[in-house]
Amino acid sequence: MAAPSATAPPAPTGRRLSVGPSVGLLPFLAYLTIFLLIPTVTVVVGAFQNDAGGFSLEKISTLADDTPMRALRESLILSFSSAVVGAVLGALLAYLVVTSPPTSVLRRVVTSVCGVLAQFGGVTLAFAWIATLGFGGLLTQALADSFGTDPNGISQLYELPGLILVYTYFQVPLMVIVFLPALEGLRPQWREAAVNLGASTRQYWIQVAFPLLRPAFLGSMLLLFANAFAAYATAAALVSQGAPITPLLIRTSLTSEVTLGQANFGYALALEMIVVVAIVMTLYAWLLKRTSRWLP
Amino acid sequence: MTGAVAWRAVRWLLLLAFAAYFVTPLLALLNFSTKDVLTKQRSGAAWRALTQDPTMTEAIRTSLLLALVTVVGMVLLLVPTMIWVRLRVPGATRMIEFLCLLPLTIPALVIVVGLRNVYAWVNYLVGDSPLTLAFVYVVLVLPYSYRAIDASLSALDATTLAEAARSLGASWFTVITRVILPNIWPGVLGGAFIAVALVLGEYTISSLTHYNTLPVVIVLISKADAPESMAAALASLLFAAVLLMGLSFLDRRRRTPGGN
Structure with a gap:
């Protein structure tokens, strides 16, 4: 460490710009370089290499093939629909919660449960839904009796509709967590001001609250989109074979090295993922900047 | 009305x-x-298996150890760096924050795809063990731990404390470990709780690097013994819930004195 010993005369504290103290950051920077930057750079470089190691656009152009394109489309549909449903339901739940005082039991329970469901791994959530709608599930028989679905488990659970349903299960909680601060920032004084000026509740919502909340809402929705697009565990636990979405196609290319050059194809798919998530997160950062103007 | x-x-x-x-x-x-697959009778066999099935107990042990090593690594790497940035290199605050939040934008799946070369070296240097996953898990938990610690550190006048300690002859090591650290303990603990919860649920990297952590084994076992994997899934979910609830209590304790 760059820390001077106790016997050294105390350095003039604080703001002097010098190389000395920055040396203390080296371990951290080196660590991140090895375990975050090098893997990312490996992916980006690998995507532009052919099997011999030379520069080539071969892998990138394979992304336009049928299978990867279909996977990307399904991934985008999955991310988009689970983000929209998650955002709407999550915002509604956040509003129901925010109208109760911050110290209420309801608020604490909801935020804690949401924290667990949104952050804890997707494997358990996939299994929870298998236990609900799969073979011998809690609701399988009841649904079969009343809607005539397959009593041996609802097969759509392992396809796109099922993925959307299960993803929504962690998207709604995530929305509550990220949208709650924006709702809390909506000051009661603004409503009072609007009412004083003769606005009805409807007018207040349409002309004051919604426009104020719109950037935060759209931003949160983008975050949900990126979250769903990058998610892997839930889908992997639910769909054990085949690759309907991009993350599972990456799994296929990683685990089946039979075909030569599959590894580099995995790099290209991963690069595709970086690009999509980066675009979405940039938009998110931009919207966040707009929201922070009025948030406390 | x-x-x-x-x-x-x-x-x-x-x-x-x-x-x-x-x-x-x-x-x-x-x-x-809690249901037997064949007889449809209630049975606690699946829950008993959690402590008796050697595959399961081994996986639980691996995951808990992994969580511990990750927390130690995170604290050793992040806490001194954050304190150091605040005290001596405030100009680097933005950069460190950006780097800490970066794992949120780079999916774990992308990291694992590019990890092969790095892990070839890791396995060469420290051997082939599931615990080596801790190296990359430290990176994964950075954004969450950073936020928890940063909240604590921001509530503290670290510079004044450090100046006082330094003027009394304390070394920088003493300042960090015995002056600042005890003051940000709730934040560090909070960061550790989140890290444990994340590591216990992590599936992407461990499954694709073929290490048998708890979530990987839950998926493996589901094909042979579905009730047991359901029991393990619920148990780990409840464990994470307890951890994160504990976190919210820490949060409240920290806010109460500061709020007045």
């Missing part, structure tokens, strides 16, 4: 609907894990 009553009724109905939506799958897990 009828409007207010109607709204209250609607509000509770909606809350009930949400509660049903969130609780049903968890009840289904409980139901499935």
Whole structure:
């Protein structure tokens, strides 16, 4: 460490710009370089290499093939629909919660449960839904009796509709967590001001609250989109074979090295993922900047 | 007034609907894990297996150890760096924050795809063990731990404390470990809780690097013994819930004195 010993005369504290103290950051920077930057750079470089190691656009152009394109489309549909449903339901739940005082039991329970469901791994959530709608599930028989679905488990659970349903299960909680601060920032004084000026509740919502909340809402929705697009565990636990979405196609290319050059194809798919998530997160950062103007 | 009553009724109905939506799958897990597949009778066999099935106990042990090593690594790497940045290189604050939040934008799946070369070296240098996953898990938990620690550190006048300690002859090591660290302890603990919860649930990297952590084994076992994997899933979910609830209590304790 760059820390001077106790016997050294105390350095003039604080703001002097010098190389000395920055040396203390080296371990951290080196660590991140090895375990975050090098893997990312490996992916980006690998995507532009052919099997011999030379520069080539071969892998990138394979992304336009049928299978990867279909996977990307399904991934985008999955991310988009689970983000929209998650955002709407999550915002509604956040509003129901925010109208109760911050110290209420309801608020604490909801935020804690949401924290667990949104952050804890997707494997358990996939299994929870298998236990609900799969073979011998809690609701399988009841649904079969009343809607005539397959009593041996609802097969759509392992396809796109099922993925959307299960993803929504962690998207709604995530929305509550990220949208709650924006709702809390909506000051009661603004409503009072609007009412004083003769606005009805409807007018207040349409002309004051919604426009104020719109950037935060759209931003949160983008975050949900990126979250769903990058998610892997839930889908992997639910769909054990085949690759309907991009993350599972990456799994296929990683685990089946039979075909030569599959590894580099995995790099290209991963690069595709970086690009999509980066675009979405940039938009998110931009919207966040707009929201922070009025948030406390 | 009828409007207010109607709204209250609607509000509770909606809350009930949400509660049903969130609780049903968890009840289904409980139901499935306590039922014998063939006889349909209630049975605690699946839950007993959690402590008796050697594959399962081994996986639980691996995951808990991994969580411990990750927390130690995170604290050793992040805490001194953050304190150092605050005290000596405030100009680097933005950069460190950016780097810490970067893992949120780079999916774990991308990291694992590019990890092969790095892990060839890791396995060469420290051997082939599931515990080597801790190296990359430290990176994964950085954003969450950073936020928890940063909240604590921001509530503290670290510079004044450090100047006072330094003027009394304390070394920088003493300043960090015996002056600043005890003051940000709740934040560090909070960061550690989140890290444990994340590591226990992590599947992407461990499954694709073929290490048998708890979530990987849950998926493996589900094909042979579904109730046991359901029991393990519910148990780990509840464990994470307890950890994160504990975190919210820490949070409240920290806020109460500061709020006045």
